[in-house]
Amino acid sequence: MCAIEIFGHVREVDCYPSISIAYRILFTVHVTVASAERSFSKLKLLKNYLRSTMTQERLNGLATLCIEKKLLDDIDIDPIISDFASRNVRRNF
Secondary structure (H helix, E strand, O other): OOHHHHHHHHHHHOOOHHHHHHHHHHHHOOOOOHHHHHHHHHHHHHHHHHHHHOOHHHHHHHHHHHHOHHHHHOOOOHHHHHHHHHHOOOOOO
C-alpha cells in the first residue's frame, strides 16, 4: 500500500487520530529543498571564482542569474541589449 491508501484507510477507521495528523503533516512537507541547496552551491562557486573582484551587489545579481537559469533562458535578450545600447551611445564631440 502507498501512503495515500494508508491515509485513506486510517481516515475510514477513525481510531488513530495521531497517525492521521502525522500523515497530513507528511503530505504538506516539501519532499526536497533542492532549490536552496542549488542556490548555496552556485553561490559557493561564484564566490570562490570571483571573490576578490566583485562587490556584494554584483555577487547577488550573478547568483540570482545562475539560480534562475531556466527562467533566464526563456527571456528574449535582444530587446534588452538594443535598449541598453541606445541609452549608452558614445558621443563624439
